[in-house]
Amino acid sequence: MMKWARELKQYGCAVKSEINWQGGPVPKPPEGTQPGCWLLPNQDGVALEIAARQRELREAGWRIISVEPHVVSTLRNKASMLEYAKEKGIGASTPRCFGTAGEAEYPCILKPELGTFGKDTHVVRSEEEVDRLTRGEGLAPKWVLQELVPGRLEYSITLLVLKGVVVDYVNTLYEYDGEEYVWPFVKEVRHEYVSVPQAHLDVMRILLSEFSGICCLGYKLRGDGSLCIFEVNPRIGGDLVFECPKPRARALFEKLDAMFDERI
Structure with missing residues (x-):
């Protein structure tokens, strides 16, 4: 808890x-x-x-x-989420994934398939560093090696979804003091609440087309402005609890309660 x-x-x-x-x-x-x-x-x-x-x-x-257990299981797993996005036709809106350390484009991100709060996640800069961190055991089935999107700006969006329909959302933009980092091992400069372009919401809706509930997505924008969703947490996140203005967060829960019927 x-x-x-x-x-x-x-x-x-x-x-x-x-x-x-x-x-x-x-x-x-x-x-x-x-x-x-x-x-x-x-x-x-x-x-x-x-x-x-x-x-x-x-x-x-x-x-x-x-919500079906397999949907929750797929979205929370950082490797299966990427494959799922490809199946849905939105793979370009998630990080490029490397099958081996030898084929990776460095620097990139090494992270466990399951995990939260940045635990055991690293910015890696060489094949040797990947080998050291994985203890020479290779990537699958524990590790994911994926594209690093540089930049100080990162987004965390909480969505209330009912059968793939986005009922409500609260989006927080964070600015950090580094270009290449793993949260929370970076200093926050500021944060603000921002809207989401409809084109980006459409991609998120596709990714969550089989999901119902409250979830939070982490994403960045590449240099060309394209969307890159790097994680899905099928649960309430700390952004909603700690950063979001309390009246706005309350409104999201009230929407959930108002739309309740036996079919949810």
């Missing part, structure tokens, strides 16, 4: 972070909550667990957003 209680309390509504569930026996909704309390994930593994056990969770009294 993320320790977000203080921040969520500032929303001024009944959004809380107090259920530390990552599997095992299905929890009951907190006492005193109104019937139909939502259970929303703030970790990738929990998102997969909720998707896999949504029937049990509903029977326990939770409201759950319906």
